[in-house]
Amino acid sequence: QSLPDEVEQQQDGNEETNEVYAISTVLNLADKTKESVIGLRRFLLDQTAKGNDRQVLKYVTDLLSGRIGFLVNERFINIPAQITVPLLETLVLEMRKARDRNLPYDFEYYIIICKLYKPKNLAGAASNEACLFTNPEEELFVGESELCIDYDVSAETSL
Numbered sequence: 001q002s003l004p005d006e007v008e009q010q011q012d013g014n015e016e017t018n019e020v021y022a023i024s025t026v027l028n029l030a031d032k033t034k035e036s037v038i039g040l041r042r043f044l045l046d047q048t049a050k051g052n053d054r055q056v057l058k059y060v061t062d063l064l065s066g067r068i069g070f071l072v073n074e075r076f077i078n079i080p081a082q083i084t085v086p087l088l089e090t091l092v093l094e095m096r097k098a099r100d101r102n103l104p105y106d107f108e109y110y111i112i113i114c115k116l117y118k119p120k121n122l123a124g125a126a127s128n129e130a131c132l133f134t135n136p137e138e139e140l141f142v143g144e145s146e147l148c149i150d151y152d153v154s155a156e157t158s159l
Helices: 005-012 035-049 054-064 081-100 125-129 138-144
Strands: 022-028 068-075 109-112
Touching: 022 035, 022 081, 035 054, 068 081
Parallel strands: 068 109
Antiparallel strands: 022 068
């Protein structure tokens, strides 16, 4: 779509643009009519099943049958973590407004995928202490969580 000339001129100058540096949002995993949600649910169950723990798989399956949201929290790496506080505050406010309008954003649980790096040379509890979170603010979520599931993606990356 082409922009009006005056808008293009404003964007070419040193005018402020609406660039996105971070995003925090919640997807409703109970909405089983959307292919993206179906794929995400399948991915979560597949990753859980790889752990070979039937109790954990049943727990996650039960969670996915309820009111559950998938929290997305991403920002450019050079953007400070402090930006997350206003983003999450705004997200909570927007979800509250959505619930007031009877939209399906009243969640019992949230799932978030936290990316972290674990040294390969440390084992057991010591490796948990040496974890580096890609987004350090997500360490707070882990501390408040009922369940954490690790899965290795090193074979899928160049790291």
